[in-house]
Amino acid sequence: MxxxxxxxxxxxxxxxxxxxxxxxxxxxxxxxxxxxxxxxxxxxxxxxxxxxxxxxxxxxxxxxxxxxxxxxxxxxxxxxxxxxxxxxxxxxxxxxxxxxxxxxxxxxxxxxxxxxxxxSMGTPLTLELGRLVLDSRDLRVSVAGHTISMSPKEFSLLRLLCSRAGAVVDRTTILEEIWDGTLHIDPNIVDQYISYLRRKIDSVAAGIRIVTVRGTGYTVELTE
Structure with missing residues (x-):
């Protein structure tokens, strides 16, 4: 390597x-x-x-x-x-x-x-939920063919939540899977990135929403 x-x-x-x-x-x-x-x-x-x-x-x-x-x-x-x-x-x-x-x-x-x-884990290249399509090869998120600009971290967080749609993903899991642990990372960074994602997702008819489960974490729900 x-x-x-x-x-x-x-x-x-x-x-x-x-x-x-x-x-x-x-x-x-x-x-x-x-x-x-x-x-x-x-x-x-x-x-x-x-x-x-x-x-x-x-x-x-x-x-x-x-x-x-x-x-x-x-x-x-x-x-x-x-x-x-x-x-x-x-x-x-x-x-x-x-x-x-x-x-x-x-x-x-x-x-x-x-x-x-x-x-090297080899996750599926595409994931579809609602009207969202997430392409892991190009780190591309789109709705009806229109690309939604996202940073690699935003993409990874959205994919994690969408891959577990309907289930609650707690903050510790998010920090461990997206930021490789809680050491030296301010937990508030999760809230900041959720806010970024909501602004982008809510601005288009994506067919999903990110819901806060108070005291636990977040889940993705279908809206249509």
Whole structure:
């Protein structure tokens, strides 16, 4: 498995590279976003770990541009910025996970394994509910052929809820399956993403609604 590491701090980058190589991964380490985008365009990577504070182009921007190419490669952002707003911005940029520095290397490798495991699970490519069609290959949500713009995290959360329509999905399950656990993640991020989804779903005749089950979690119900 080839992993892309983008880190401009030489010492930190070398530590991450050595650790991943010791775990059996093939690593390409780069120090800036432009080289990372060129590498992604010409090589296949199983995952990317990208520092947020890069010269010339932030890790947020690198991640956003990777997603614009249609790539579904798992991306972990690495940063010392740990506010909820920063984490939400990073996830909205298309990141799959967000790890705050300083971190234990064991935690990084655990998250790498979790993302690669999820990537290889092979869920059905399409899911239909109400008038919604979710295409996992292109991370595309549509109603009657019209695409609804969504970030990868929004797509993953909506797919989780729709795949269990009629059942209540609790907050802990959402955090574990969408954000790979509750550690270092503010639980309020679930409410924020549910709010994003509701605005998008309620603006079209999707045939479903997301219902809050007070004190427990959320469920999806058909409206037609």
């Amino acid at each position: 080839r992993i892309l590491v983008v880190e401009d701090d030489e010492q930190m980058g070398a530590l991450i590279e050595r650790g991943l190589v010791a775990d059996g991964y093939d690593v390409l380490r780069l120090s800036n976003g432009m080289d990372a985008l060129i590498a992604v365009a010409h090589e296949d990577f199983g995952l990317a770990a990208i520092d947020v504070m890069l010269p010339q182009m932030s890790g947020f921007e690198v991640c956003r541009r990777i997603r614009e190419t249609g790539s579904t490669m798992p991306v972990i952002l690495l940063t010392a910025r740990d506010t909820v707003e920063d984490r939400v911005f990073g996830l909205d940029s298309g990141a799959d996970d967000y790890l705050t520095k300083p971190f234990a290397f064991a935690e990084l490798t655990a998250r790498v394994r979790a993302l690669l495991r999820r990537q």
